[in-house]
Amino acid sequence: MTNTHTATSIPTIGIVTLHEDIHALVIRDAIQHRHDARCVILESDELARSGALNWSPHGDCVPTLPVEGGDRVDVRKLDAIWWRRPSGRPWDRSLPGLEDVVEPQALEVVRNDCLAGFQGLLLGEFGGAWVSHPDATRRAENKVLQLRVAVQVGLRIPRTLVSQDPEAIRAFCSRQPTIVKTLAGAFGIPLLAHAVRPEVLADDEALRLSPAIYQERIEGRDHLRVHVFGSHIETARLRCDELDWRVHLNRTEVESHALPVDVERRLRRFMEIFDLRMGVFDLKIDTHGEIVWLEVNPQGQFLFVEGMSDMKLAEACGDFLYRAAGERRQLRALSSAHARASESSRAPAPAWP
Numbered sequence: 001m002t003n004t005h006t007a008t009s010i011p012t013i014g015i016v017t018l019h020e021d022i023h024a025l026v027i028r029d030a031i032q033h034r035h036d037a038r039c040v041i042l043e044s045d046e047l048a049r050s051g052a053l054n055w056s057p058h059g060d061c062v063p064t065l066p067v068e069g070g071d072r073v074d075v076r077k078l079d080a081i082w083w084r085r086p087s088g089r090p091w092d093r094s095l096p097g098l099e100d101v102v103e104p105q106a107l108e109v110v111r112n113d114c115l116a117g118f119q120g121l122l123l124g125e126f127g128g129a130w131v132s133h134p135d136a137t138r139r140a141e142n143k144v145l146q147l148r149v150a151v152q153v154g155l156r157i158p159r160t161l162v163s164q165d166p167e168a169i170r171a172f173c174s175r176q177p178t179i180v181k182t183l184a185g186a187f188g189i190p191l192l193a194h195a196v197r198p199e200v201l202a203d204d205e206a207l208r209l210s211p212a213i214y215q216e217r218i219e220g221r222d223h224l225r226v227h228v229f230g231s232h233i234e235t236a237r238l239r240c241d242e243l244d245w246r247v248h249l250n251r252t253e254v255e256s257h258a259l260p261v262d263v264e265r266r267l268r269r270f271m272e273i274f275d276l277r278m279g280v281f282d283l284k285i286d287t288h289g290e291i292v293w294l295e296v297n298p299q300g301q302f303l304f305v306e307g308m309s310d311m312k313l314a315e316a317c318g319d320f321l322y323r324a325a326g327e328r329r330q331l332r333a334l335s336s337a338h339a340r341a342s343e344s345s346r347a348p349a350p351a352w353p
Helices: 022-032 104-125 134-140 143-152 166-173 204-208 259-275 303-307 313-345
Strands: 012-017 038-043 064-067 070-073 081-085 129-131 160-163 178-183 212-216 222-229 232-239 252-256 278-285 291-297
Touching: 012 313, 022 038, 022 129, 022 178, 022 303, 022 313, 038 064, 038 070, 038 129, 064 104, 064 278, 081 313, 129 313, 134 143, 143 160, 143 259, 143 291, 166 204, 166 212, 222 259, 222 313, 259 278, 303 313
Parallel strands: 012 038, 012 081, 081 129
Antiparallel strands: 064 070, 160 212, 178 212, 222 232, 222 278, 232 252, 278 291
């Protein structure tokens, strides 16, 4: 039997993600171990046949969603939401509740309706602190916008071309050693950087198929992974001789690093423009010691960095989410107090005999 959480005297934090997300599980444990708080996990791909989504524009029912473990939560009672990984995984009949859905079209309808209801309910009823708001997160995921804002705040970026024009691509690549990256990619496919090969440049049909990011190759072996948790920043230096360290972790050394003040200031301005409260930046130190901005992931992975170093990133993330929830509870309390005071001031004066 399931229960619906009611208001409590302690902050309640929700993590919106997919089933069996290790980051969600670890951060939930960190929050509940270190703080007097409740943390629940809302798995968007576990909604089908849960029987737990309820909402009415007339207030006829409590707006609820299922949480990991079989419970339900009144989304109005959440003080903060970490918009960790709300969608992206393909839905198929292996997911709980979908075993009997045979037609692909029916499966698509179930998926779309579940996600529309899940996200719409949260956007309409949740009044706490977003980390970060879904609209801000979606906008900040766009690589073209990222590059434009990085230039705007004064960060150095690699010389870049986004194109599907074979002639323009070949002209750009002729000027310097060049790498290529996808603009968006797909779930489950690593977004890796690759050196541009001559046979690729000779294939007009492949180049025209879709636009990609072409950038000058930044030489150097020191990479920076900058984790921004609100006002708190943790920077890791990853030393690796390979072009893309992400697939060569066994050849990568990791240690904590002090980020220069001017770079930190520019990254904070970047976060402000996108209205992000959290983000993981990838930078690189070139052979002249200059820091080059590469990209940001608004909800980037970080536990692997903790596992390869002595950095306490799970604690830093959990502490940040707890602070965000506490700040929102204080604002709610002040708002309620002001409302009561305003109501009292409008009360009629007592009638004197």
